[in-house]
Amino acid sequence: MFDVHTRYATYPDCSFSVNKYANNNHIAISIVSAEGPISNLTVNIDRIEKYPEDCSCVDTNNFPEGTELIKKLSIGEPCGILSSGYCVYPVYKFDIEKVKEFAK
Secondary structure, three states, X not given: OEEEXXXXXXXXXXXXXXXXXOOOOOEEEEEEEOOEEEEEOEEOOXXXXXXXXXXXXXXXXOOOOHHHHHHHHOOEEEEEEEEEOXXXXXXXXXXXXXXXXXXX
C-alpha cells in the first residue's frame, strides 16, 4: 500500500487495480483506496499498439501526479510520448510484477 498526494488531498493506504484494455491488451492501472476509486493512472490511446503490451500512457491530463508516483514506487520507465487531441501523454514501460506488488 502507498499514499497518494495530490494538489487537492492526501489519500492514505492506496493500492492499484490492474487490468488490460479490451481493444489492445495493454496494461490498465487505476488507483483505489479503502474509501473507493481515486484516479486512473493510465489512459487508453489507440496508437499505443506500436509499443509492447507492458506499456501504457500515463493520464497526466487528469492525474498530473502520475509520473511522480511511478518514480516513487519504481514501477516503470518512460519510453515515449503519444498525443491525443490537445494532450500529450508520456508512455511508460511498466514492471508488471512490481505493479502487482501494490495491487489488492
